Amino acid sequence: NTPCNPPSPPKLPIIGNLHQLGSLPHRSLQKLSNKYGPIMLMQFGSKPTLIISSADTAREVLKTQDLNFCTRASLVGPKRLSYNFRDFAFTPYGEYWREMRRICVLELFSSKRVQSFEFVREEEVAYLMKSISEFSSSPLNLTQKLFSLTDRITSRITFGKNNQGKDYDIGKFQEVVYEAMDMLGSFTATDFFPYFGWIIDVFTGFNNRLEKCFTAFDNLYQQSREDIIDVLLGLRTDESGATRLTISHIKGILMMVVKETLRLHAPAILLIPRECMNHCKINGYDIYPKTRVLVNVWAIGRSGEYWENPEDFIPERFMDNDIDFRGQDFDFLPFGSGRRGCPGINMGLATVELGLANLLYCFNWELPNGMNKEDINMDELAGITVHKKTPLVVVPIKYV
Numbered sequence: 136n137t138p139c140n141p142p143s144p145p146k147l148p149i150i151g152n153l154h155q156l157g158s159l160p161h162r163s164l165q166k167l168s169n170k171y172g173p174i175m176l177m178q179f180g181s182k183p184t185l186i187i188s189s190a191d192t193a194r195e196v197l198k199t200q201d202l203n204f205c206t207r208a209s210l211v212g213p214k215r216l217s218y219n220f221r222d223f224a225f226t227p228y229g230e231y232w233r234e235m236r237r238i239c240v241l242e243l244f245s246s247k248r249v250q251s252f253e254f255v256r257e258e259e260v261a262y263l264m265k266s267i268s269e270f271s272s273s274p275l276n277l278t279q280k281l282f283s284l285t286d287r288i289t290s291r292i293t294f295g296k297n298n299q300g301k302d303y304d305i306g307k308f309q310e311v312v313y314e315a316m317d318m319l320g321s322f323t324a325t326d327f328f329p330y331f332g333w334i335i336d337v338f339t340g341f342n343n344r345l346e347k348c349f350t351a352f353d354n355l356y357q358q359s360r361e362d363i364i365d366v367l368l369g370l371r372t373d374e375s376g377a378t379r380l381t382i383s384h385i386k387g388i389l390m391m392v393v394k395e396t397l398r399l400h401a402p403a404i405l406l407i408p409r410e411c412m413n414h415c416k417i418n419g420y421d422i423y424p425k426t427r428v429l430v431n432v433w434a435i436g437r438s439g440e441y442w443e444n445p446e447d448f449i450p451e452r453f454m455d456n457d458i459d460f461r462g463q464d465f466d467f468l469p470f471g472s473g474r475r476g477c478p479g480i481n482m483g484l485a486t487v488e489l490g491l492a493n494l495l496y497c498f499n500w501e502l503p504n505g506m507n508k509e510d511i512n513m514d515e516l517a518g519i520t521v522h523k524k525t526p527l528v529v530v531p532i533k534y535v
């Protein structure tokens with residue numbers, strides 16, 4: 136039987152299609168899929184990679200044939216930064232992943248647990264509002280402030296580390312995290328050419344960068360060995376910093392807006408790379424084990440096939456339907472789907488909703504002198520997640 140391969144853009148010798156990836160792969164791959172179709176087979180160095188760019192093919196990979204595609208591609212950056220896959224986001228499918236996921240879903244990401252950390256979110260959001268009011272009527276780097284909010288909440292939930300009142304160098308920490316996001320999201324020469332790529336990685340300085348990043352993170356973990364239970368129990372008695380809104384108040388007002396933002400700006404544009412485990416067929420094409428799989432959820436979220444005026448920000452589009460992001464609507468997959476879908480949805484949303492509601496409730500927002508909204512630089516920087524290249528600087532005006 137002759138194998139029936141998915142369509143492929145023409146390749147160059149040795150590098151294959153690497154030259155077509157560009158610095159913003161989600162955009163280059165979207166353009167190519169408009170030409171070659173929703174399922175494309177590309178060759179990145181020696182690694183065959185399947186690019187999925189439609190709701191139907193995403194359903195096939197993430198739901199119908201989830202069991203064939205639920206392992207992760209083994210990549211150099213994630214391997215080092217996850218202490219040789221001792222996390223569970225990048226770890227291969229198997230007994231260890233199953234056990235970790237079971238514990239995390241039951242113990243860490245359950246609705247009960249997410250609720251039990253509401254006081255942390257409320258205190259930290261109140262702290263953020265207080266620190267923004269100091270800037271009232273003058274320009275403020277909102278990107279950095281929001282980064283500091285998520286950092287503080289994550290540190291307290293994960294390590295029990297309380298930064299309350301401590302003026303530490305958030306800019307420096309943000310640099311380390313952005314660097315790690317970049318390392319987790321970028322492919323290295325070794326990822327494409329396992330036998331000799333490491334030589335290129337030594338020469339390009341990638342290995343050096345990776346080691347520095349690993350050491351910076353390792354130090355962070357070392358500093359964070361407090362007893363989480365004690366710290367959290369201690370904080371429970373602290374009544375300060377209550378916010379004026381509860382989740383149920385804001386859900387109704389904001390959930391339109393949040394969904395539309397995740398449609399246009401899904402942070403994990405290509406999900407976390409998966410890998411085919413067994414020979415199978417998708418749309419009649421043969422897919423072989425070890426083929427890497429990238430699902431371009433960014434392109435699916437902006438496809439005119441599913442969305443009217445797809446490039447426009449129209450929160451009302453979610454008003455008269457129950458399209459949801461929990462992995463059942465395959466035209467809208469900001470959290471992925473299936474066995475490897477994001478288990479942290481509730482935790483992520485709770486922070487986004489509370490933060491956003493308070494930012495809008497406490498302040499009116501203006502642009503710095505003479506700027507129009509068209510002047511905002513929306514250039515992107517891609518890593519494992521995509522973010523704005525330049526920070527958002529805005530002026531908070533306090534309501535009296």
Ligand code: HEM
Nearest residue numbers: 223224403406407469470471472475476477478479482483
């Ligand atoms: C708005 C916030 C978030 C977004 C958009 C997001 C998105 C994603 C996406 C797209 C994936 C890959 C899914 C796939 O391959 O199908 C993922 C996986 C994952 N996410 Fe999230 N996530 C968010 C927040 C969180 C939070 C707050 C946590 C933890 C507290 C978390 C923990 C994880 C883990 C552990 C995985 C890997 C799961 C596995 O491989 O089994 N995420 N996330």
